[in-house]
Amino acid sequence: MRHLISILDLSKEEIDQLIDTANDIIEFPEKYAEICKGKKLATLFFEPSTRTRLSFEAAMYELGGNVLGFSEAGSSSTAKGESVSDTIKVVSGYADVIVMRHPKEGAPLVASMKTSKPIINAGDGGHNHPTQTLADLITIKREKGHFEGLTIGLCGDLKFGRTVHSLVEALSRYENVHFVMISPNELRMPDYVKQDILKHGNVTFEETTDLEAVLGKLDILYMTRVQRERFFNEADYIRLKDSYILTPKKLELAKEDMRILHPLPRVNEISVAVDDDPRASYFRQTLYGKYIRMALILMLMGVSL
Numbered sequence: 001m002r003h004l005i006s007i008l009d010l011s012k013e014e015i016d017q018l019i020d021t022a023n024d025i026i027e028f029p030e031k032y033a034e035i036c037k038g039k040k041l042a043t044l045f046f047e048p049s050t051r052t053r054l055s056f057e058a059a060m061y062e063l064g065g066n067v068l069g070f071s072e073a074g075s076s077s078t079a080k081g082e083s084v085s086d087t088i089k090v091v092s093g094y095a096d097v098i099v100m101r102h103p104k105e106g107a108p109l110v111a112s113m114k115t116s117k118p119i120i121n122a123g124d125g126g127h128n129h130p131t132q133t134l135a136d137l138i139t140i141k142r143e144k145g146h147f148e149g150l151t152i153g154l155c156g157d158l159k160f161g162r163t164v165h166s167l168v169e170a171l172s173r174y175e176n177v178h179f180v181m182i183s184p185n186e187l188r189m190p191d192y193v194k195q196d197i198l199k200h201g202n203v204t205f206e207e208t209t210d211l212e213a214v215l216g217k218l219d220i221l222y223m224t225r226v227q228r229e230r231f232f233n234e235a236d237y238i239r240l241k242d243s244y245i246l247t248p249k250k251l252e253l254a255k256e257d258m259r260i261l262h263p264l265p266r267v268n269e270i271s272v273a274v275d276d277d278p279r280a281s282y283f284r285q286t287l288y289g290k291y292i293r294m295a296l297i298l299m300l301m302g303v304s305l
């Protein structure tokens with residue numbers, strides 16, 4: 001019985017296997033259409049979501065299974081004071097696999113200790129978002145062909161943006177990956193990521209506030225939204241929210257084969273005029289996210305063809 005709490009719960013070989021399965025699902029969806037018949041997936045979302053929740057639900061339906069759950073804490077008995085532990089114990093009797101998003105860091109880990117069903121972390125506070133990382137990895141693999149040797153720009157809110165923390169953890173395991181971290185000083189990558197993951201793993205990185213100065217050397221530009229919900233002070237959010245806005249003019253500085261990723265939702269940080277650029281991969285990324293989540297459900301439930 002497996003959980004997915006951190007992307008490091010998966011080996012590189014398992015990530016390759018998930019990408020291979022997702023690619024097979026993309027090519028031969030009919031083979032998988034009934035594979036989870038009679039199985040149920042619960043989506044427990046204590047925080048808002050569009051892509052993660054709906055892609056998991058679509059994933060389970062496309063595998064022939066069923067879905068139950070809630071999309072906000074206020075419509076569950078959490079509003080009456082029920083603990084996460086009690087909620088998980090109860091839902092474990094109703095579902096075969098549980099997907100959970102929670103504003104508190106570590107909540108999915110606590111949940112995993114209270115159940116015999118697989119728990120999938122769909123985002124815990126500013127900490128981790130491993131299934132977004134799987135969506136990011138399959139996108140990079142499909143669009144660039146490999147991970148090794150890539151120069152990856154991470155731009156925006158690197159302090160609170162949980163997707164970049166998980167992505168750095170995942171990509172640091174590949175040879176000769178170089179990170180360029182582009183953020184305002186107040187939103188720099190946390191020290192634990194730089195010390196424990198990058199320096200500990202001898203992964204090279206640089207930090208800058210200037211996107212245009214580094215754009216020309218990037219193979220991947222991973223844009224992120226400034227995370228309003230994690231700020232204590234609205235004035236700070238207003239001051240920082242438009243620090244970076246990617247436009248067609250700025251993209252003239254980028255390589256022709258660079259790819260632009262974004263976990264979405266987008267606010268202002270990528271101009272809609274960029275969407276028609278062939279380098280814009282972020283909507284394809286949302287679709288690949290559904291297929292890799294299908295592969296993950298199969299892996300954690302131990303289901304094979």
Ligand code: CP
Binds near residue numbers: 049050053132264265
């Ligand atoms: N990328 C992502 O987690 O999007 P949602 O918040 O819409 O799920």
